[in-house]
Every structure is written in C-alpha cells, then in structure tokens.
Amino acid sequence: MDDTRKSRKSHDVQVDLIAVLVSVIAGAPSVLTIRQGDMLPSGPFEFEHRSLQAGLRAWVEQQTGHPLGYIEQLYTFADRDRIDNEAGRAISISYLGLTRAEEPHAASAPHWVGWYDYFPWEDHRDGTPPLLEEVIQPLLDEWAESASDRQLRDERRRRMASVFGFDGERWNEELALQRYELLYEAGLVAEARRRRKAADCPRKEIPGVAMFADHRRILATAIARLRTKIKYRPMVFELMPPVFTLLQLQQTVEALSGRLAHKQNFRRLIEQQELIEETGEMASDTGGRPAKLFRFRPAVHIQRTLMGTRLPVMRS
Amino acid sequence: MDDTRKSRKSHDVQVDLIAVLVSVIAGAPSVLTIRQGDMLPSGPFEFEHRSLQAGLRAWVEQQTGHPLGYIEQLYTFADRDRIDNEAGRAISISYLGLTRAEEPHAASAPHWVGWYDYFPWEDHRDGTPPLLEEVIQPLLDEWAESASDRQLRDERRRRMASVFGFDGERWNEELALQRYELLYEAGLVAEARRRRKAADCPRKEIPGVAMFADHRRILATAIARLRTKIKYRPMVFELMPPVFTLLQLQQTVEALSGRLAHKQNFRRLIEQQELIEETGEMASDTGGRPAKLFRFRPAVHIQRTLMGTRLPVMRS
DNA sequence: TCTCCTTATACTCAGCTCGAGTATAAGTAA
DNA sequence: TTACTTATACTCGAGCTGAGTATAAGGAGA
Numbered sequence: 001m002d003d004t005r006k007s008r009k010s011h012d013v014q015v016d017l018i019a020v021l022v023s024v025i026a027g028a029p030s031v032l033t034i035r036q037g038d039m040l041p042s043g044p045f046e047f048e049h050r051s052l053q054a055g056l057r058a059w060v061e062q063q064t065g066h067p068l069g070y071i072e073q074l075y076t077f078a079d080r081d082r083i084d085n086e087a088g089r090a091i092s093i094s095y096l097g098l099t100r101a102e103e104p105h106a107a108s109a110p111h112w113v114g115w116y117d118y119f120p121w122e123d124h125r126d127g128t129p130p131l132l133e134e135v136i137q138p139l140l141d142e143w144a145e146s147a148s149d150r151q152l153r154d155e156r157r158r159r160m161a162s163v164f165g166f167d168g169e170r171w172n173e174e175l176a177l178q179r180y181e182l183l184y185e186a187g188l189v190a191e192a193r194r195r196r197k198a199a200d201c202p203r204k205e206i207p208g209v210a211m212f213a214d215h216r217r218i219l220a221t222a223i224a225r226l227r228t229k230i231k232y233r234p235m236v237f238e239l240m241p242p243v244f245t246l247l248q249l250q251q252t253v254e255a256l257s258g259r260l261a262h263k264q265n266f267r268r269l270i271e272q273q274e275l276i277e278e279t280g281e282m283a284s285d286t287g288g289r290p291a292k293l294f295r296f297r298p299a300v301h302i303q304r305t306l307m308g309t310r311l312p313v314m315r316s
Numbered sequence: 317m318d319d320t321r322k323s324r325k326s327h328d329v330q331v332d333l334i335a336v337l338v339s340v341i342a343g344a345p346s347v348l349t350i351r352q353g354d355m356l357p358s359g360p361f362e363f364e365h366r367s368l369q370a371g372l373r374a375w376v377e378q379q380t381g382h383p384l385g386y387i388e389q390l391y392t393f394a395d396r397d398r399i400d401n402e403a404g405r406a407i408s409i410s411y412l413g414l415t416r417a418e419e420p421h422a423a424s425a426p427h428w429v430g431w432y433d434y435f436p437w438e439d440h441r442d443g444t445p446p447l448l449e450e451v452i453q454p455l456l457d458e459w460a461e462s463a464s465d466r467q468l469r470d471e472r473r474r475r476m477a478s479v480f481g482f483d484g485e486r487w488n489e490e491l492a493l494q495r496y497e498l499l500y501e502a503g504l505v506a507e508a509r510r511r512r513k514a515a516d517c518p519r520k521e522i523p524g525v526a527m528f529a530d531h532r533r534i535l536a537t538a539i540a541r542l543r544t545k546i547k548y549r550p551m552v553f554e555l556m557p558p559v560f561t562l563l564q565l566q567q568t569v570e571a572l573s574g575r576l577a578h579k580q581n582f583r584r585l586i587e588q589q590e591l592i593e594e595t596g597e598m599a600s601d602t603g604g605r606p607a608k609l610f611r612f613r614p615a616v617h618i619q620r621t622l623m624g625t626r627l628p629v630m631r632s
Numbered sequence: 633t634c635t636c637c638t639t640a641t642a643c644t645c646a647g648c649t650c651g652a653g654t655a656t657a658a659g660t661a662a
Numbered sequence: 663t664t665a666c667t668t669a670t671a672c673t674c675g676a677g678c679t680g681a682g683t684a685t686a687a688g689g690a691g692a
Contacts, residue, residue: 013331013361015407045329047405052394076392076409078368089363091331091409093392247668265651267670288668289658563639581680583641588678604639605687634692641686649678657670662663 014090017056018042018215020074020222021066021097024239028114029255031219034063037113039212040219045093056095064110070238071097075221077214092214096222098238115223116258117209118216121164122176122223124259128165135206136188137166142202143186173257174228180220191216227257234275237296245283245291246270330406333372334358334531336390336538337382337413340555344430345571347535350379353429355528356535361409372411380426386554387413391537393530408530412538414554431539432574433525434532437480438492438539440575444481451522452499453482458518459502489573490544496536507532543573550591553612561599561607562586 019041021032034041041060049055057068074094116123121132140160147153163178165171183206184192190210193201210216229235230253239252250266270276276294284290335357337348350357357376365371373384390410432439437448456476463469479494481487499522500508506526509517526532545551546569555568566582586592592610600606 012329015329015331045405045407049405052392052407073392076368076389089361089365091361091368093407245669262651262653263668264653264670264672269650284659286668287660288666289660289670291669561640578680578682579639580641580643580682585679600688602639603689604637605641605689607640636690636692638689639687642684644683645681647679650676652674654673655671658668660665660667662665 015045016042016090016092017045017052017059018092018094018218019056019060019068019071019097020094020219021060021064021068021099022115022222022226022239023099023101023112024252024255025101025112025114027251027255028116030112030114031222032060032064032066033111033113035212037111037117037209037211038215040215042092052093053095060097066099066110068097069099071095074218074225077218092218094218094221096225098235100239100241113209115219118211118219119176119180119223120207121179122173122258124171124173125254128171131207132164135204136164136183139188139202139204139206140164140182140186143188171259173259174224176227177217177220177224180217184217189216230256234296237275240296243279243281243293243295245286245293247286247291249276249294331361332358332406332408333361333368333375334408334410334534335372335376335384335387335413336410336535337376337384337415338431338538338542338555339415339417339428340568340571341417341428341430343567343571344432346428346430347538348376348380348382349427349429351528353427353433353525353527354531356531358408368409369411376413382415382426384413385415387411390534390541393534408534410534410537412541414551416555416557429525431535434527434535435492435496435539436523437495438489438574440487440489441570444487447523448480451520452480452504455504455518455520455522456480456498456502459504487575489575490540492543493533493536493540496533500533505532546572550612553591556612559595559597559609559611561602561609563602563607565592565610 019032021041023030023032032041033039041063043055043059043063045052045055049058052073053071056071060066060068072095074096077092077094078089121129121136123129137160140156144153144156144160147156159182161167161169163175163182180189183189187193187196187201188204188206189208190205191214193205211219226235236249236252236256239256240249246267247263249270250261250263253266254260275296277297279293279295281293282290283293335348337357339346339348348357349355357379359371359375359379361368361371365374368389369387372387376382376384388411390412393408393410394405437445437452439445453476456472460469460472460476463472475498477483477485479491479498496505499505503509503512503517504520504522505524506521507530509521527535542551552565552568552572555572556565562583563579565586566577566579569582570576591612593613595609595611597609598606599609
C-alpha cells in the first residue's frame with residue numbers, strides 16, 4: 001500500500017445495496033417495492049455477505065420473498081437525498097434485475113408497482129401524454145423565466161427542449177434520468193421540495209408518486225439504462241416466459257421503451273437476428289388469427305453479453 | 317428505516333476510489349499510474365470528502381499532481397484480488413477520466429503508461445498481433461483440453477472463439493474485459509497465478525505487464541467502456557486539443573479502438589454529424605497536402621450526454 | 633523545374649438497413 | 663355470412679455504409 005494510505009486510519013463508510021427488480025406484468029413494466037411502493041428493497045452490505053450480489057440477494061429475499069434472477073450493477077450513489085446523515089457517509093450500490101412476470105399470489109404477495117405510476121410522463125404508447133403540455137411545460141417555463149439572468153434562462157430553455165422534446169425536438173425515451181433530474185432541479189417533484197425551504201419551491205408539484213430518499217432517482221436511472229441497453233443487447237429475454245408469440249415480445253419491448261413499434265418491421269428485425277426459433281406450436285387465444293409460438297435459442301442465453309440486438313421504435 | 321435495518325449495527329466498510337485517467341500521447345492511449353505503472357491513482361473515501369468525485373480528485377492530484385477533467389463512474393468492485401483482507405471488506409469505486417495529452421515536463425512528470433503495454437493483444441492497428449496466434453491461442457487450447465469433461469471443454473472453446481475471434485469469428489474490440497477475464501480464468505496472467513498454488517498454474521504466462529491487486533482488471537473495464545461508448549457518444553473531444561485536423565481525430569479514435577478506420581468514410585461521418593467546424597486555418601506540417609483545421613462546436617460540449625455520434629471502424 | 637511521395641479531399645456505386653405501407657391469411661363473434 | 667381481430671408476407675424508396683476511384687496540393691530530391 002501507498003504510504004499515504006497506510007498511515008491514516010480512515011473512517012469506514014456505511015454501504016447500502018439497493019435493487020431495482022423489473023418485471024412486465026399485464027403490459028405494465030413494474031418494480032418490486034417494499035412499504036407499499038415507497039422504497040426499493042435494500043439493506044446494508046455486511047460482513048457475512050460473500051459478495052455484493054450475494055448481499056443483495058439476501059436482502060431482497062428477506063424483504064420480499066422474491067428470488068433474484070439476472071442482475072447487473074447499475075450505479076453507485078453517494079449522499080444525495082440522504083436523510084440521516086449525522087454519523088457518517090452513506091453509499092448506495094444499486095443493481096438492476098430482470099425477472100419473469102409471475103401471477104401475484106395472495107397474502108405475502110410482494111408489492112409490484114407499475115413504473116409509470118412514478119413517472120407518468122414517460123409512457124408514450126398512446127401518444128404524448130397531455131400531462132406534458134398541460135402541466136409540465138408551463139411549470140418548467142415558469143422555472144426558466146425565474147432564472148436570474150438571460151443566459152441561464154436560455155440554457156434552461158435549451159435543456160427543457162432537448163430533454164422533454166419540446167419546441168419541435170424529438171422525444172427520446174432514453175433520457176428518463178435527465179428528465180427526472182431536470183424536474184428535481186426545478187423543484188417540481190416532492191423529493192426536491194422536502195429538502196428546500198417552502199419559499200424556494202414553485203407553487204405546484206407535478207403528478208407522479210414520490211419515494212423514500214433518492215429511490216425514485218435510482219429507478220429513473222434503471223429505466224434509462226434498460227431503455228438504452230434493450231436496443232443493442234438481448235435483455236428482454238429475461239422478462240419473457242419460455243414460450244411466447246411475437247406480439248407478446250413486441251408488447252414487452254413497447255412497455256419498457258414507452259413507445260410503440262411498427263409490427264411488421266419488428267418481426268423482420270427479430271427474425272433476421274436468429275435470436276429465436278419456432279416451437280412448432282400455435283397460440284390460439286390471440287383474438288385473431290393464431291400466432292406461432294417461439295422460444296429463445298439456447299445460444300442466446302450463453303452469449304448474452306456478446307451479441308448485439310437491434311430493436312425498432314416508431315418515430316412519430 | 318426498516319426495522320431490520322435499524323436494529324442491527326452493521327459493520328462499516330472500507331471504500332476506495334480508483335481513477336483510470338486516459339490520454340492519447342503520441343498515438344498511444346495511455347493511463348496515468350503511480351509506482352512506475354504498477355498502480356492506478358487511488359485512495360480511501362474519507363469523511364472530509366464532500367462527494368465521491370471530490371474525494372477522487374483530491375487523491376489523484378495528491379498522488380500525481382494531475383488535475384481531473386471530465387470523469388464518469390465506471391464500476392464498483394468488491395473483493396476480487398484484494399490482498400489485505402483480514403480486517404473487513406474493501407470496495408473500490410472506479411472512475412474513468414479523459415484528459416488532453418500534455419507534454420510530460422521533466423522531474424515530477426506523472427507516469428503515463430501506454431495501455432497496450434498491459435494488453436499487447438488488444439492493439440490491432442497493424443493487423444492481428446502475432447502474439448494471438450502464436451502464444452495465446454495455443455495456451456488457451458491447452459486450457460480447454462484440460463477441462464474435466466467434454467461439455468466444459470466445448471464451452472471453453474466457444475468462449476475462446478467468440479471473445480478472441482478465433483476459428484473465423486470476427487474480432488470485437490469491445491470485448492477487452494471478457495478477454496482479460498478469460499485469460500485470468502485460464503491462469504495465464506500474473507494476477508491469477510499469484511493467487512493459486514503453483515501446481516494449479518499452466519506452465520507459461522503471456523506477455524503484458526501486470527499490476528497491483530485488481531487494477532489491471534479495472535483498466536480492462538475502462539478500455540471496454542471507452543471503446544463501446546466512443547461509438548455513440550462524442551467522448552473523443554475530451555482527448556483532443558482545441559484545434560486539430562481530421563487525421564489527428566481519426567488517429568485518436570484508432571488508438572483507442574485498436575483498429576484502423578477508413579479515411580474517406582471517417583471524414584464523411586464526422587462532417588455529417590455537425591460536431592465540428594472549420595477554424596479557417598490550415599495545418600501545413602502534415603507531410604503532404606496541408607489539412608484544414610477544425611474545432612468542436614460549442615454546443616457539443618454542453619449536449620455531451622444527449623447527442624449521438626457514430627464512428628466507423630474497418631471490418632477486415 | 634520536374635518527378636515522386638505523402639496526405640487531403642471529393643465523388644461514385646452497389647448492397648444493405650429501415651421506415652412505412654399494401655396485401656393476404658386465418659382465426660372469433662354477432 | 664359479415665365484420666373485426668391479429669398474423670404474416672412482400673414491396674418500395676430513402677438513406678446509410680463499406681469500399682473504392684479520382685484529383686488536389688504540399689514537400690523532398692534529382
């Protein structure tokens with residue numbers, strides 16, 4: 001070790017593990033929560049844990065009874081929005097997990113919450129939500145106006161436009177985190193307001209359920225990551241049942257990205273890439289012509305990290 | 317806080333901050349090191365640090381005298397290859413930084429080391445390095461052969477091929493981390509050998525400088541991230557001087573990706589994207605026809621996170 | 633000055649991808 | 663039988679990409 005490092009006894013730090021466990025349930029991308037949707041499953045990294053992932057698994061299973069399948073590290077946060085800060089610093093290491101939708105069964109059913117409950121402005125499957133133009137844009141406009149000088153105001157305007165797709169800019173679903181952060185900065189989400197003096201807050205708050213500490217920000221990070229990564233890596237697999245129709249696959253992707261895909265082109269792209277194969281069976285409960293059933297090709301799971309996938313989303 | 321969390325006094329953890337600071341110096345992508353290339357700049361996250369990034373800045377400046385420009389979080393590692401494990405767990409939060417190449421000036425010059433010194437098999441600018449076929453492939457073959465059963469052997473073969481581009485598979489420069497991890501697993505890098513009993517080691521080691529603890533793995537992570545991200549986000553900027561020719565830009569990209577680009581197409585792509593503008597000046601020290609000088613457009617720096625870039629690399 | 637070498641820059645062309653749409657098939661429900 | 667639903671096949675034009683060819687403009691040396 002370096003001299004500088006050896007010589008000083010540094011303060012140790014509290015490390016928390018946080019899981020964003022995602023599943024698509026009845027067309028709604030959902031997160032596993034505790035405390036009625038207020039918190040993500042989480043707990044301190046402890047001496048007994050053999051690894052970060054092992055620790056996370058232990059906490060999630062203890063708190064929700066849900067097993068953890070595929071997970072990947074998301075981001076490590078420090079301090080932001082930490083409430084009990086007195087004794088020392090706290091660090092949160094967050095993970096993104098994907099799991100198959102399971103029918104919630106009765107009593108001990110863990111609490112899955114649709115992620116658009118937290119981010120209603122992120123769902124564009126039925127077109128741009130009115131909320132954006134009617135509520136968010138005016139409030140952000142006020143915020144931009146309240147800037148101390150003109151340069152700052154213009155800067156805020158630019159950010160609003162490019163992040164939310166105002167003023168003719170295109171909506172980019174991957175910017176979910178930037179949008180949340182902009183709203184936070186503008187004092188329009190509850191998490192920001194409770195850290196400010198009342199006088200510093202804009203008069204109104206926007207719709208969308210708040211969460212404990214910075215958990216909603218972590219969720220936004222997960223959404224952004226998932227929306228980006230799903231386009232070039234075969235991650236949807238983890239969310240699908242063993243056998244499915246192309247429409248089910250498409251709807252899962254649409255649920256996550258928050259926008260619709262062009263059906264025929266979606267087929268073409270998926271079929272080209274040799275990620276899936278026909279089972280030979282048909283699904284007849286489609287409400288129309290029966291659909292072929294598919295499964296993922298075994299190689300796909302193995303090569304998860306290595307291969308690319310591409311998925312189309314509609315522009316409009 | 318949850319009951320489960322409040323009730324127990326959990327062990328705190330030692331948290332280290334580690335920087336991979338990259339610059340391209342005379343055509344060689346290089347990392348800032350301490351101890352003659354053995355370690356990356358690093359130190360514990362301490363009570364006085366206002367944030368993770370602030371702590372990192374403090375350590376890097378103290379250890380190398382080099383200021384930190386653009387940085388982004390890389391990955392959080394736990395335990396792997398930790399040596400002094402007795403007291404508690406150690407966690408490393410790593411960051412990737414990009415900075416402009418500066419002429420190393422005399423005495424206190426920080427130690428920049430070309431990253432291909434650590435990963436000689438990663439530089440394909442002059443074609444596939446002979447090292448791959450002559451040394452690495454045979455040794456990995458032995459490793460595959462030594463598998464306990466046939467299934468495991470075939471699995472190893474598949475991984476070798478897809479990760480290193482053997483057996484007609486294409487070389488993929490983004491898999492730098494997977495390659496290092498495979499070599500580690502096969503016991504062919506020094507870091508792996510020093511953790512095993514001598515009897516468990518293959519007879520030979522491959523070329524490539526080793527580092528302290530898991531620092532070389534962290535470097536591989538940084539390379540992989542940079543090679544992936546450079547293709548769709550304008551990150552090269554941070555590495556370029558204020559004014560440059562297109563060839564210089566191209567060579568910087570080539571240095572990082574470890575492979576050559578098609579000159580004419582590189583031009584076309586860069587020009588299309590409106591990332592840069594002509595300064596009006598010319599560079600006459602090109603050794604041929606003078607080249608136009610360019611600078612990045614101001615908007616680019618602001619929108620760093622928002623825009624996409626695409627960069628071509630040659631297939632062959 | 634002329635020739636050769638080097639790098640810069642412009643332009644071409646075929647193949648492929650992608651968005652958008654048309655056409656047709658095969659079920660269900662009234 | 664008709665209307666409606668979903669599934670699946672095929673087409674077409676624009677634009678992107680890889681891989682050149684062609685030409686411009688400097689320097690070094692004969």
